[in-house]
Amino acid sequence: MKYSELITIGQQAKSVSGALASCGSTTKNAALQSIAHALVTNSKKIIAANAVDIANGRKNNFSNALLDRLRVDEQRISAIAAGISAVSALPDPIGDVIDGWILPNGLAVQKIRVPLGVICIIFESRPNVTADAAALCLKSGNVAILRGGKEALNTNIEIVNTMRQALSSCNLPEDWIQLVTTTDRAAVGELLRLNQFIDVVIPRGGAGLIKTVVESSTIPVIETGTGVCHTFIDASADSEMALAIAINAKVSRPAVCNAMETLLIHRDIADQFMPKLIAAMFANTVELRGCGRSLQYDNRIIPATGADWAAEFLDLILAIKIVDGLDEAIDHINEYSTKHSEAIISNDYINISRFQREIDAAVVYVNASTRFTDGYEFGFGAEIGISTQKLHARGPMGLKELTSIKYLINGNGQTR
Amino acid sequence: MKYSELITIGQQAKSVSGALASCGSTTKNAALQSIAHALVTNSKKIIAANAVDIANGRKNNFSNALLDRLRVDEQRISAIAAGISAVSALPDPIGDVIDGWILPNGLAVQKIRVPLGVICIIFESRPNVTADAAALCLKSGNVAILRGGKEALNTNIEIVNTMRQALSSCNLPEDWIQLVTTTDRAAVGELLRLNQFIDVVIPRGGAGLIKTVVESSTIPVIETGTGVCHTFIDASADSEMALAIAINAKVSRPAVCNAMETLLIHRDIADQFMPKLIAAMFANTVELRGCGRSLQYDNRIIPATGADWAAEFLDLILAIKIVDGLDEAIDHINEYSTKHSEAIISNDYINISRFQREIDAAVVYVNASTRFTDGYEFGFGAEIGISTQKLHARGPMGLKELTSIKYLINGNGQTR
Numbered sequence: 001m002k003y004s005e006l007i008t009i010g011q012q013a014k015s016v017s018g019a020l021a022s023c024g025s026t027t028k029n030a031a032l033q034s035i036a037h038a039l040v041t042n043s044k045k046i047i048a049a050n051a052v053d054i055a056n057g058r059k060n061n062f063s064n065a066l067l068d069r070l071r072v073d074e075q076r077i078s079a080i081a082a083g084i085s086a087v088s089a090l091p092d093p094i095g096d097v098i099d100g101w102i103l104p105n106g107l108a109v110q111k112i113r114v115p116l117g118v119i120c121i122i123f124e125s126r127p128n129v130t131a132d133a134a135a136l137c138l139k140s141g142n143v144a145i146l147r148g149g150k151e152a153l154n155t156n157i158e159i160v161n162t163m164r165q166a167l168s169s170c171n172l173p174e175d176w177i178q179l180v181t182t183t184d185r186a187a188v189g190e191l192l193r194l195n196q197f198i199d200v201v202i203p204r205g206g207a208g209l210i211k212t213v214v215e216s217s218t219i220p221v222i223e224t225g226t227g228v229c230h231t232f233i234d235a236s237a238d239s240e241m242a243l244a245i246a247i248n249a250k251v252s253r254p255a256v257c258n259a260m261e262t263l264l265i266h267r268d269i270a271d272q273f274m275p276k277l278i279a280a281m282f283a284n285t286v287e288l289r290g291c292g293r294s295l296q297y298d299n300r301i302i303p304a305t306g307a308d309w310a311a312e313f314l315d316l317i318l319a320i321k322i323v324d325g326l327d328e329a330i331d332h333i334n335e336y337s338t339k340h341s342e343a344i345i346s347n348d349y350i351n352i353s354r355f356q357r358e359i360d361a362a363v364v365y366v367n368a369s370t371r372f373t374d375g376y377e378f379g380f381g382a383e384i385g386i387s388t389q390k391l392h393a394r395g396p397m398g399l400k401e402l403t404s405i406k407y408l409i410n411g412n413g414q415t416r
Numbered sequence: 417m418k419y420s421e422l423i424t425i426g427q428q429a430k431s432v433s434g435a436l437a438s439c440g441s442t443t444k445n446a447a448l449q450s451i452a453h454a455l456v457t458n459s460k461k462i463i464a465a466n467a468v469d470i471a472n473g474r475k476n477n478f479s480n481a482l483l484d485r486l487r488v489d490e491q492r493i494s495a496i497a498a499g500i501s502a503v504s505a506l507p508d509p510i511g512d513v514i515d516g517w518i519l520p521n522g523l524a525v526q527k528i529r530v531p532l533g534v535i536c537i538i539f540e541s542r543p544n545v546t547a548d549a550a551a552l553c554l555k556s557g558n559v560a561i562l563r564g565g566k567e568a569l570n571t572n573i574e575i576v577n578t579m580r581q582a583l584s585s586c587n588l589p590e591d592w593i594q595l596v597t598t599t600d601r602a603a604v605g606e607l608l609r610l611n612q613f614i615d616v617v618i619p620r621g622g623a624g625l626i627k628t629v630v631e632s633s634t635i636p637v638i639e640t641g642t643g644v645c646h647t648f649i650d651a652s653a654d655s656e657m658a659l660a661i662a663i664n665a666k667v668s669r670p671a672v673c674n675a676m677e678t679l680l681i682h683r684d685i686a687d688q689f690m691p692k693l694i695a696a697m698f699a700n701t702v703e704l705r706g707c708g709r710s711l712q713y714d715n716r717i718i719p720a721t722g723a724d725w726a727a728e729f730l731d732l733i734l735a736i737k738i739v740d741g742l743d744e745a746i747d748h749i750n751e752y753s754t755k756h757s758e759a760i761i762s763n764d765y766i767n768i769s770r771f772q773r774e775i776d777a778a779v780v781y782v783n784a785s786t787r788f789t790d791g792y793e794f795g796f797g798a799e800i801g802i803s804t805q806k807l808h809a810r811g812p813m814g815l816k817e818l819t820s821i822k823y824l825i826n827g828n829g830q831t832r
Binding site for chain 2: 018021022101103107109114116117195199200214215218220221222238241244245247248249252334356357358360361362363364365366367368369371372377378379389390391392394395404405406407408409410411412413414415416
């Protein structure tokens with residue numbers, strides 16, 4: 001172990017996790033309100049630290065988009081603080097009795113919700129994730145070990161210091177929130193093997209970051225994010241509804257994981273639907289990459305390559321394929337889907353049933369936009385990410401998804 | 417990838433997993449009954465294959481205990497078949513609607529239970545696990561990739577062939593159950609990186625096997641088994657009850673993971689309790705390894721070393737520590753526990769509450785033996801193992817723990 005900082009952080013996190021786990025909502029909510037208040041009070045210092053990161057970013061020729069993601073100002077800090085206040089107002093999942101029964105021998109079994117323990121969140125440049133992730137961990141009784149991108153290091157240090165001081169001012173352990181300041185890449189590798197201190201790792205960021213974490217971690221990982229989302233327009237679709245949904249799924253926010261990347265169209269509706277679709281997409285400056293059959297409808301459609309079917313464009317680009325029917329649509333989706341969100345637009349009962357049953361994804365929509373896959377839209381009040389794996393959590397993850405369970409069994413002398 | 421067999425197995429598993437996932441209970445139950453019947457019908461061939469493994473084991477100087485675990489006979493095959501019939505009679509968890517609500521925009525959300533997909537089970541010598549694990553996977557809609565110990569290879573091949581033929585005879589894909597026959601250790605390493613084909617890995621066996629799997633796998637793992645279980649006899653304990661529970665927890669089946677390994681005794685009850693405990697434990701040929709304070713009670717108690725507090729003896733050996741009170745008991749347990757099963761014997765409300773809240777384990781008992789941590793005892797009707805991790809499943813895992821979820825969302829044109 002080369003990075004002794006990591007051992008210290010792990011030990012500190014573990015040593016205060018019991019106190020946080022058995023902490024009541026009143027205390028946790030007061031801590032969150034104190035943190036929200038401190039971030040606003042301390043906003044000048046945070047913005048000053050952020051200016052250093054922005055200046056470094058400029059020196060390193062960061063794109064304007066990246067600089068914008070990195071930037072914090074008074075308004076963004078207020079938004080972060082408001083988000084933390086909102087988390088404090090959410091119901092506390094810890095202690096919920098999820099199930100309970102009496103065994104034939106009289107043992108009374110209760111299955112209750114408990115925190116996971118210590119959660120390590122590894123993320124990229126946006127500093128709002130720092131405060132947001134820490135707040136969700138705190139509310140769900142979990143110690144947070146945060147490891148942000150090095151581009152935002154100065155900002156993250158200031159945000160985390162502010163949050164830790166707020167905890168101290170409430171006479172609570174500041175080690176409930178910790179930041180890994182070693183930005184060396186090798187340090188992440190060591191962090192991901194600290195099984196004795198960390199219970200779960202959640203990567204938040206691009207496909208590259210997630211892949212690295214999944215491949216290097218010996219600690220259980222909750223994979224988040226990549227979304228190659230499809231919409232299938234069935235022959236029986238209401239074409240006006242289909243068009244509105246397709247435009248919404250592609251155009252409303254193309255850079256997010258629940259945006260549509262590939263549109264599949266039943267051949268029987270193609271002649272009627274394609275001209276309207278093409279006009280609407282081009283009006284929204286969407287680049288179209290189509291299968292052979294689709295090219296006949298407009299010479300501005302670029303022939304799609306094999307890679308386009310697997311691409312998460314995160315941009316105003318749409319792959320289009322005309323299919324012979326439901327079977328081809330299901331096969332295509334199950335081959336290229338990242339199991340995030342998939343939709344069918346149809347009025348056919350049998351086809352809808354089959355699509356819902358046979359598509360393997362976190363969320364399967366009928367006659368709605370894939371853009372609804374989101375913790376807030378689902379009514380969870382918060383979101384730590386969208387799980388695309390099948391273990392533990394699938395789909396949008398709110399506070400409940402940051403918990404584990406414990407069985408409490410009460411007896412009066414039972415032996416086996 | 418050196419072992420092309422593994423790729424083939426993975427591809428085959430993936431390709432038939434959709435059919436199994438959407439298969440109804442009637443078909444799955446008929447398949448299980450057919451498998452149970454075929455194992456009995458084919459018992460002579462299985463026993464003959466087992467004789468080869470036993471002969472090899474003898475050549476390799478296997479202990480009698482290991483040879484016994486390896487052995488199958490008519491009676492054991494009948495028991496395996498009866499177990500599979502029992503699994504077919506259990507309720508099918510797939511398709512259960514776990515939750516559901518209407519969003520403000522009218523979208524109807526259903527959270528339903530679906531199979532995990534393809535489960536790889538890596539286990540050691542006992543051939544009954546082969547059939548048992550395959551049956552639980554099949555019932556929960558999951559394709560099983562089995563990798564048993566090389567000592568049992570001939571037996572496992574015969575058992576799996578029998579099961580596959582039974583599937584074929586029901587006109588079902590025999591690839592729902594597959595066996596990895598490469599016994600090379602390096603092959604396991606490759607198997608554990610086949611993320612594109614396998615959804616979950618479950619190791620069943622000793623601590624060494626589990627550690628290897630956790631450290632090598634890039635696929636999500638459900639860790640099972642190791643149990644350094646404690647019982648704390650509080651000052652207020654009913655000493656007759658405490659004695660009966662301690663004897664049961666240590667002696668009834670010492671080789672299993674829910675057996676007690678360390679007994680903690682409140683100093684205020686030690687003078688009264690220790691003589692009875694010592695007499696009873698020695699009467700049951702239990703070796704006692706004690707802390708300094710405990711040694712004064714009997715000169716046959718061996719001084720415990722540091723390693724004894726962390727040891728999973730799986731044998732008639734018990735570590736004993738006299739503690740100053742609840743705080744020391746909780747600290748000791750949270751330091752050495754493998755988070756499996758822990759018990760307090762007490763009549764003190766405050767101490768019991770604190771123990772239940774502050775002990776971090778899958779199952780926390782009050783006035784009962786730790787031996788009850790078991791899928792059958794819990795009423796699950798089956799068990800694939802006992803999870804000692806916090807992600808996905810914790811404690812005994814039955815059919816429900818072999819499932820994931822999927823959100824089905826029905827709309828009528830909603831866009832965001």
